[in-house]
Amino acid sequence: MRDVIEQWSSRYVWRSSVDQSLTPITIRQLSGVGDVSATFRPDVSRFHTRDLDNKKFLSLWSEGRPFIVEDVLGDMQGSWGPDYFADTYGSDIVSVVDCETNTSTSMTVRDFFWRFETCRNSKPLKLKDWPPNTDAKFPQLFKAFIDALPVPDYTRPDGVANLTAHFPPNGVIPDLGPKMYNAYGTGTYSQHGTTCLHLDVTSAVNLMLYAVAEEDGSPGSAVWHIFPRSACSSIRKLISESDMGEEMGDPIHNQKTYVLQEMLDRLWVEYDVVPWEIKQCPGEAVFIPAGCAHQVHNISNSIKVALDFLSVMDLPPTERVGQELRIQRIITDWGEDVLCFYDVLWYAWLLLSQQMKFRGNAVIDYACDPTGMSQPVGYIPRLTAVQR
Ligand SMILES: O=C(O)CCC(=O)C(=O)O
Secondary structure, eight states, X not given: OHHHHHHHHTTSOOOOSSOGGGOHHHHHHHHOTXXXXXXXXXXXXXXXXXXXXXXXXXXXXXXXXXXXXXXXXGGOOSOOSHHHHHHHHTTOEEEEEETTTOOEEEEEHHHHHHHHHHOSSOOOEEEOSOSSSTTTSXXXXXXXXXXXXXXHHHHSTTOTTOGGGGSOTTSOOOOOOOEEEEEOOOOTTOSOOSEEEEOOSSEEEEEEXXXXXXXXXXXXXXXXXXXXXXGHHHHHHHHHHHHTTOSSSOTTTTOOOOOOHHHXXXXXXXXXXXXXXXXXXXXXXXXXXXXXXXXXXXXXXXXXXXXXXOOGGGHHHHHHHHHHHHHHHHHHTOOOOSSOHHHHHHHHHHHHHHHHHHHTTHHHHHHHOGGGOSSOOOOOOOOOXXXX
């Protein structure tokens, strides 16, 4: 397996994830050392959904940079606001978490989405892990979402360059979504985020389907902070110093911290770490590279849907985060291995190398870098599970 990771990853020239001309040090030198008043944030690329092709995607992804794709709802069938969920699943009882206190209560789906339209800046309630089983609910929504996904070769569950696509259908397929994130917003000045800092084992695309508009009529939104992969050790150090080791396990994987402005300033001044800051509005999809710690603060009540995927470029960070999460599971006795990384890699390698026998290197080149080929290789049939 190590050989496969190294061989596939070596097809890329890895570039630094930070624009050297704009490091925090340079900015601080320009603005006076320690001056944190003029908050610096690196640029985030934005694309219209029709302008993002595999080549542009590869260039950003090989640097581990997040980006935004706009107007995804324009290509999506159906309307996915609170009324749809309240009308279709209204009587279901669900567990709702208060993001401030981390306590859970039960309520009906109708109650949750009815308050969605009427409550502003109320308790930050989040409808968590709904539906618990993705097969059981929202087949139309999930189909519409998958059909509208940008860079489908990489992101679709059956995309040729998505390594999870090659899992045999008769195996226990990893659950990579789609999954929903429904939560109330808490305005601009809240001291609490909606989703605490965490690290996912795969890459993901997260689309905002709906957000209640602001009082002044401007579109509702959520604010994301996504940190470069290289920032993890500095973030861990700073959080451990601040919580004095009160929380269990890894300071990022325990998902107990929302990094507020004061800590963001310290990260900048003491560690030269700055996150990408993204304001996500309805119709916008955020791409989050594997291995980048991130957190989200809903300004307005929002409905989002997300899907995980795995490209060849994600392999080194995915392997690293997978190992960290394994240790975290042992320490806390909680969580599960949702990806089954080595199984995914094994089946992708089996299938792609089987294809290579028939089509030559073209298949593996396409899975690694579709822009290297004039024609896509077309449909790659799935394997059936084999005994190892
Ligand atoms: O929207 C949210 O609250 C969290 C989303 C997230 O962390 C993700 O999609 O990885």
